[in-house]
């Protein structure tokens with residue numbers, strides 16, 4: 090059977106490595122001689138426990154996570170974190186600082202406001218979220234400083250984390266650039282990511298939490314909203330998202346085989362570089378949304394001269410097997426998501442298509 094895999098530029102759920110899908114397919118009917126798939130067995134079985142432990146160990150190795158950090162596999166999507174973070178890490182009466190760089194950090198700040206004192210330490214709104222703010226007005230007494238390392242919709246990425254005042258914990262939504270490059274986890278008190286961009290299917294959120302933060306959580310939190318439960322029970326307090334965790338585990342093996350996060354970073358820089366080059370060399374036909382210093386390596390956002398050309402671009406791209414290029418409905422334009430699993434070959438096909446489209450319509 091010949092495979093007709095799409096050039097997949099979806100923003101999430103997004104492309105997964107072919108090898109990972111094939112391995113899942115091969116193991117679907119009989120996982121390691123058990124006579125059943127991983128999603129048909131107890132999450133208390135020794136096979137499942139071995140799998141989740143190995144997934145965590147591989148992630149710790151790839152990210153160099155110190156022993157005083159917990160790794161949690163959670164449900165509720167990255168969006169539930171918007172509520173859990175202030176509930177757990179902002180003590181009653183205290184205020185928390187947020188940097189707003191686009192849709193996702195705005196959603197986080199709105200949720201935090203519902204629950205207590207919240208300050209915006211900086212916002213990119215004035216420049217239509219095309220860059221990370223140059224200066225911060227941080228509160229030295231803030232419970233934490235929150236930011237989003239990659240705004241998936243606007244295509245704006247931080248390449249160096251913002252610096253909170255001394256003693257203020259840094260919290261990050263890394264949903265759309267998690268494990269796309271190395272990061273120094275010791276700079277963060279808490280970092281989380283939905284899996285469905287770079288590391289697996291939807292359904293699981295990975296949280297990496299410095300243990301001392303757990304002491305802040307009030308005693309009366311609902312059990313499923315309490316990081317203490319999740320951390321103490323090693324993500325097995327209740328039935329976890331078994332299949333999603335298994336797939337994340339396979340992606341960890343794939344990342345290790347490819348040479349880890351340094352190798353992945355080089356690959357991602359090369360891929361995004363090709364598309365940004367095509368934008369820059371188009372003489373203004375394609376216009377990138379993000380300022381060059383903050384151009385996301387994961388979500389490349391750009392516009393064409395008119396909306397009708399944008400529609401035409403998306404529909405002709407689709408006919409050429411280039412899928413998922415329409416920008417988010419809230420901002421319009423085009424967006425090419427070039428996550429870890431998107432192959433160079435797909436990016437080359439996109440660039441060629443962009444050049445041809447301009448030749449015909451420019």
Ligand SMILES: Cc1ncc(COP(=O)(O)O)c(C=O)c1O
Nearest residue numbers: 166167168193241262264265283
């Ligand atoms: C940066 C970022 N944060 C949070 C979310 C919300 O994730 P979920 O749909 O898993 O709640 C998304 C979704 O695309 C995202 O890109």
